[in-house]
Structures are given as structure tokens and as C-alpha cells.
Amino acid sequence: MQYDVIVIGAGAAGLMCAATAGQRGRRVLLLDHARKLAEKIRISGGGRCNFTNLHARFDCYLSANPHFCRSALAQYTPQDFIAMVERHGIGYHEKKLGQLFCDDGSERIIAMLDEECRLGGVDRRMETQILKVSREADGFALDTGAGSFRATSLVVATGGLSIPQIGATPFGYQLAEQFGLELTPLTPALVPLTFHVEDAEAFAPLAGVSLEVEASAGKGRFRENVLFTHKGVSGPAILQASSYWQPGMTLELDLLPDADAAAWLEQKAGSEQLIANALAEFGWPKRFAEAWLEREGCNKRLKDLSPKQRQQLAERLHGWRVKPNGTQGYKKAEVTLGGVSTKALSSKTMMANAVPGLFFIGEVVDVTGWLGGYNFQWAWSSGYVAGMHC
Ligand code: FAD
Structure with a gap:
């Protein structure tokens, strides 16, 4: 089946990207190998999802290029995400230090992103193993456990290595290597x-x-x-x-x-x-x-x-x-430090410089936020930016 965009990973960044691209009129397929949508959002913030931080600025992020995240954070700000949360009638509060949490459970954020994807006409397939990704003249071909799919753009949003028991895999890093993109060293972060x-x-x-x-x-x-x-x-x-x-x-x-x-x-x-x-x-x-x-x-x-x-x-x-x-390692870490080198990506679009049509977003990229809602804001911002350009 032919799509305009295939997004791999139905987590925070992938959902935001799929919804944004879909609402631009792109035909989007969102794939994930897990049974449940966005498990990390579900368990985040002690079940209440610390979904952004009012003070999210480039200097609250670690990266080999600390300025890389500036563009995405400016294109989609904490206020933009808060506006979406308010549009969906989700109650929230500031706990401390600019950290915004849902009044009810994290499920509200997942339901909101799911609804935004529905508004964008996004096709979603969970429990789908991706067996092979190849480059073709006019885009990408994917062999999966649910059949073959093609698209002109491919967005990789497979997250980091933390909490492997709920679906984290090194797939995104392996894809980067397959396409010749450099990685910076990976290590558990926000960890005891x-x-x-x-x-x-x-x-x-x-x-x-x-x-x-x-x-x-x-x-x-x-x-x-x-x-x-x-x-x-x-x-x-x-x-x-x-x-x-x-x-x-x-x-x-x-x-x-x-x-x-x-x-x-x-x-x-x-x-x-x-x-x-x-x-x-x-x-x-x-x-x-x-x-x-x-x-x-x-x-x-x-x-x-x-x-x-x-x-x-x-x-x-x-x-x-x-x-x-x-x-205490990836079993207890909230995030993975390091990832796809920002040198290989455009900060304005999140597209790989050397592979037109291939995008990396969210935690798989070498941009890691402080504790306190910064990592989700990076997922929303980078997801939105790719969604506007894929
Ligand atoms: P993810 O949300 O991890 O999504 C990746 C998706 O890709 C998953 O659905 C996964 O199943 C899928 N995937 C992986 N491999 C494959 C594959 N091979 N094939 C198909 N699909 C695949 N950040 C905050 O800002 N605030 C918080 O309150 C917060 N709390 C946290 C609490 C915990 C316990 C943890 C572990 C993290 C927390 N974080 C928090 C960090 C935040 O969850 C991540 O930074 C964020 O989810 C990254 O978004 P992502 O979309 O890049 O990756």
C-alpha cells in the first residue's frame, strides 16, 4: 500500500508527527510493534504525565550541539502544546519549577493525541513488526509482519533504550546506521x-x-x-x-x-x-x-x-x-543520552541531510532534556516540525 508518510513508533513524538502531517492532508501510516499506544506517556510523571515545562529553553537540553534544539523549540513551544491540552478540556496544574502535570491521568494526553491523529485521518497499525526498510527511487519500502508499505517520507520515532520491558528497542539507531548516519555514544540518563x-x-x-x-x-x-x-x-x-x-x-x-x-x-x-x-x-x-x-x-x-x-x-x-x-541502567533510566547525531540532521525540518525524505524525531536523536517535562516538549516540538515537512 502506498502512503505519503510512514511514521515508525507510536509514542510521544510519533503521534505528534503523524497528527500534524495528517492534518496537513498527507496520507499517513503510523506503525508500532507494541500492543498498546504510547506506553511511556502512560507511565510518565507517576501516571500524571509531566507533559511540558514552562521554561523549556535550549540550555535545558544536553546534546553534542546544544543549539540544535533551538529551532524546533521555537517552531512549537510549550504554549502551543498547552493550547492543544486546553482545546481538549484537559485540566492541568504546575507542580513546581514550571513543570505542568495533568490533573487526571496520563491517559488524557494519549487520548488527545489519538484524537488528533483521527482528525488527520492517520492509519495506525499496532503489533506490527518491521522486518526490512529499503530505499527506492521515489521513497521507502517497508516489509512488515502486516504486509508491505511504501511512502515518499519515512519518520523514525522509535525512542530510546530505557525501560525495555515496555517496548524500547535499538531499532531507530540501527536504521540510522543502515542509512550511514552517525550516532553519538548512548548511555542511560535521568537514572539513580x-x-x-x-x-x-x-x-x-x-x-x-x-x-x-x-x-x-x-x-x-x-x-x-x-x-x-x-x-x-x-x-x-x-x-x-x-x-x-x-x-x-x-x-x-x-x-x-x-x-x-x-x-x-x-x-x-x-x-x-x-x-x-x-x-x-x-x-x-x-x-x-x-x-x-x-x-x-x-x-x-x-x-x-x-x-x-x-x-x-x-x-x-x-x-x-x-x-x-x-x-541503575536502562531498566531504571528515564531517558537515553546520545543518539542520532545532530550533525546528520536539519534542525529546521529534522530531515537527514544526506537522505531526502528520512526524518528522525524525539528521543532517538542526540537531544536529551532535564527532568521536568523537557523531554516530552522535545518530542512534541521535533514531532511537529517533522510533521510540517514530511
Ligand atoms: P517513546 O515515547 O518511547 O516512543 C517510542 C515508540 O516506538 C514506542 O511506542 C515503541 O513501542 C516504538 N518502537 C520502539 N522500537 C520499535 C520497533 N522496533 N518497531 C516498531 N515500533 C517500535 N518525560 C517528560 O518530559 N515528562 C515526564 O513526566 C516523563 N516521565 C517519564 C517516566 C518514565 C518512567 C520514563 C521511562 C520516561 C519519562 N519521560 C518523561 C521521558 C519520555 O517518556 C520520553 O522522553 C518520551 O516518551 C520520548 O518520546 P519518543 O516518542 O521519542 O519515544
Whole structure:
């Protein structure tokens, strides 16, 4: 069967692209190997889909070319997506830091995109295995478990590698390679970090403890909560920092981001109080204070600290350094860092420079957003842009 456009991947970017192209009058076929539509939207944002971020700007994204995402983000903005959400009567709220969530479940967003595809007359086939993709003089031919299809444009929206149990595959990267497009290295991002055994054991009793910190790794610095786990650390501050963390790097946590620890310790010098109890002033859970001070060899009374020890303790409170030994991998990662090199694509259309008619959109591309709705905004923006040009 002949179409104008075939979109592979009925996730966030693929649905947006198919709807946009369909509503332009293009004859669109949307293919996916999964049984259910847009599983990642369904599980996103704890089931409420953090569908965009009011502050989505190019500098909230990681990419070998940090400017690549500018054009798509300008062509389709968070306000454009919000307008669609409002048109469909979907209630939403800002949780914090510009993060917009549905009042009800993520299903509302899936139903909205499904309806937009219906308005564009998009044909959709789920549970369809794609066996072979080949280039022809006037477009692309696909052999699938449901027959052969042809189209002048092919859009690849197969996402990243995270959560393989709900349908993630490396198919998009393999297609890029088949057509000679370069890939940047792939690694799990927005992912919990793990500790070496001795650190993990020391902090295991703290699993579940959460604390506001400023976490930094490489060039990433984020003020949010850290959550101790049985294996290491998680929570928004760590997920954010993980995108900047590389094996061998130290993770640094400012455990008292609002205080001047040196001045505070100076003021308390001579006090009979245990340091662990005094730290409750900053909202530290006692069991965390005790375990942390124990590990720092400092579980004592304030009056027992020498001036030098006060200075060292202040430094560690503002710059506690731990060396993670890895991440929890694609099983727990929200996204994949890296992907189809932006060098191979036009930022204005998302089309491959060397292969007219072939487009890559969404997470399969080397553009990775921060935590907080940025990744969906990239999916909507890049999907829209390709939908306008395919
Ligand atoms: P996907 O949405 O992953 O869609 C890819 C589609 O391609 C899937 O339907 C898949 O079945 C299909 N596919 C894959 N391989 C093949 C193949 N071989 N043949 C046919 N079809 C194939 N981002 C946010 O902005 N806000 C959030 O609240 C948020 N929460 C998240 C929570 C979790 C637990 C996870 C894992 C991610 C979350 N993300 C969130 C990230 C966001 O889900 C992704 O960045 C986004 O879904 C990427 O969109 P995409 O269309 O590129 O890929």
C-alpha cells in the first residue's frame, strides 16, 4: 500500500508527527510493534504525565550541539502544546519549577493525541513488526509482519533504550546506521546512581531518607531532593546530575545549601549539644545525621570540635564528595543520552541531510532534556516540525 508518510513508533513524538502531517492532508501510516499506544506517556510523571515545562529553553537540553534544539523549540513551544491540552478540556496544574502535570491521568494526553491523529485521518497499525526498510527511487519500502508499505517520507520515532520491558528497542539507531548516519555514544540518563559496596552498606539503613541538597557532577548543578536507596542515591537532584555524570567522576553534594556552615559551627562552638541533634535545625533526619557524621568520624558534641575540625566539617557539609560506581541502567533510566547525531540532521525540518525524505524525531536523536517535562516538549516540538515537512 502506498502512503505519503510512514511514521515508525507510536509514542510521544510519533503521534505528534503523524497528527500534524495528517492534518496537513498527507496520507499517513503510523506503525508500532507494541500492543498498546504510547506506553511511556502512560507511565510518565507517576501516571500524571509531566507533559511540558514552562521554561523549556535550549540550555535545558544536553546534546553534542546544544543549539540544535533551538529551532524546533521555537517552531512549537510549550504554549502551543498547552493550547492543544486546553482545546481538549484537559485540566492541568504546575507542580513546581514550571513543570505542568495533568490533573487526571496520563491517559488524557494519549487520548488527545489519538484524537488528533483521527482528525488527520492517520492509519495506525499496532503489533506490527518491521522486518526490512529499503530505499527506492521515489521513497521507502517497508516489509512488515502486516504486509508491505511504501511512502515518499519515512519518520523514525522509535525512542530510546530505557525501560525495555515496555517496548524500547535499538531499532531507530540501527536504521540510522543502515542509512550511514552517525550516532553519538548512548548511555542511560535521568537514572539513580549506585555506590561501591562499602558506601552502599554504610547508607543502606538510610534507604527512604530524603534531603534537599545541591548536587553537582561535571557541568550539571541542581538544587532539589536527594533520596537514599538500598543501592546508592536517587531523587530529582541525582537524576538531573546523572545526565552529566560519567564513570570515574565524583558526585558532590552541598548538604546545607541555604546555610553558612562555618559561621553556624563557630556560633555553636562550646555547646554541649551533639552535632547530630543540632543539625535537626536544618531539617536533617536524626538517623541521617548520625550515619553521615559517623562515616565522617565526627559523631560528637559541638564543644569537642577543634577550630580545624570545625573548618573541615563545614567544608564537607557544603561539598560532600562520593564516587558512585555506576548507574541503575536502562531498566531504571528515564531517558537515553546520545543518539542520532545532530550533525546528520536539519534542525529546521529534522530531515537527514544526506537522505531526502528520512526524518528522525524525539528521543532517538542526540537531544536529551532535564527532568521536568523537557523531554516530552522535545518530542512534541521535533514531532511537529517533522510533521510540517514530511
Ligand atoms: P517513546 O515515547 O518511547 O516512543 C517510542 C515508540 O516506538 C514506542 O511506542 C515503541 O513501542 C516504538 N518502537 C520502539 N522500537 C520499535 C520497533 N522496533 N518497531 C516498531 N515500533 C517500535 N518525560 C517528560 O518530559 N515528562 C515526564 O513526566 C516523563 N516521565 C517519564 C517516566 C518514565 C518512567 C520514563 C521511562 C520516561 C519519562 N519521560 C518523561 C521521558 C519520555 O517518556 C520520553 O522522553 C518520551 O516518551 C520520548 O518520546 P519518543 O516518542 O521519542 O519515544
